[in-house]
Amino acid sequence: MSGHSKWANIKHKKGKADAQKGKIFTKLGREIVVASRACGGDVNNFRLKIAIENAKANNVPNENIQRAIQKGTGGAEGSTYEELRYEGYGPGGVAVMIDILTDNRNRTAGEVRHIFSKNGGNMGETGCVGWMFQDKGQLTIPRDGLKLSEDDLMMIALEAGADDLEADAEEFVIYTSPEAMEGVSKAFEEQNIVVSESVLSPVAQNTIEITDAEQARKLVHLMETLEDHDDTQGVYSNFELSEELADQEF
Known part of the structure; x- marks a missing residue:
């Protein structure tokens, strides 16, 4: 993948837009609410554990985390969120999937459909692109402060x-x-290796290389607009930018 950029890399290079816009606390809080509801607030449950760890990594205050857990277990009033996954196509037929947490599926579906159509794509039926993806755990480790070599890190990861x-x-x-x-995750914890983000999300089994700058601009704008929607928890695609486009600003 050297020289290329997948959507996750593009988003990282552009900075944490959600944090800049004050939305990340809301998104992380919703994930804690849903995870807490599913496990009854058991903080040893892995999904809830990683939701809490991601919130802490993004400096979400402890009181916000506890409030979200209470909402999930019925200890505080709050909206009832529904987990949904929408699928569709971006410019040029690129596959796009969006994970949603919403308290109004009709409103959200209409808004997401509008984003697709306004940005050169179209929302599809359930399953239209899902077969192209496989759920994977993704653990992000910053280079900064890491005392191990890449080979040593790889060895720990593979052995685990x-x-x-x-x-x-x-x-x-x-x-x-x-x-x-x-x-x-536990193997890294035992080695005092800092994991900045832990997510379970769809990963494209094969990618499409984008070489046209205008298509790349449209795709990045579509993905950013979907990411910015208040109900979005994650956006995934099967495109990557060519070496020539990888470092360009869009």
Whole structure:
């Protein structure tokens, strides 16, 4: 993947837009609410544990985290969120999936459909692109402060059950099966390796290289607009930018 940029890398290079816009606390809080509801507030549950860890990594105050857990377990009033996944196509037929947490599915569906159509894409039926993706655990480790070599990190990851490791100038991303994610996370914890983000999300099994600058601009704008929607928890696609476009600003 050297010289190329997938959407996750593009988003990272552009900075944490959600944090800049004050939305990340809301998104992380919703994930804690839903995870807490599913497990009854058991903080040893892996989904809730990583939701809390991600919130702490993004400096969400402890009182916000506790309030979200209470909402999830019925200890505080709050909206009832529904988990949804929308699928569709971006400019040029690129596959796009969006994970949603909403308290009004009709409103959200209409708004997401409008974003697709306004940005050169179209929202599809459930399953239209889902077959192109596979759920993977993704553990992000910053290079800054890491005392291990890449080879040593890879060895720890593989011995713990990881599938693959990708690297760029700023961080490593370790990919695991959903079943192995917790074990790999614990292995890093035992080695005092800082994991800045832990997510379980769809990863494209094959990617499409984008070489046209105008198509790249349209795709990035579509993805950013979907990311900015208040109900969005994650946006995924199967495109990557060519080496010539990888470092361009869009």
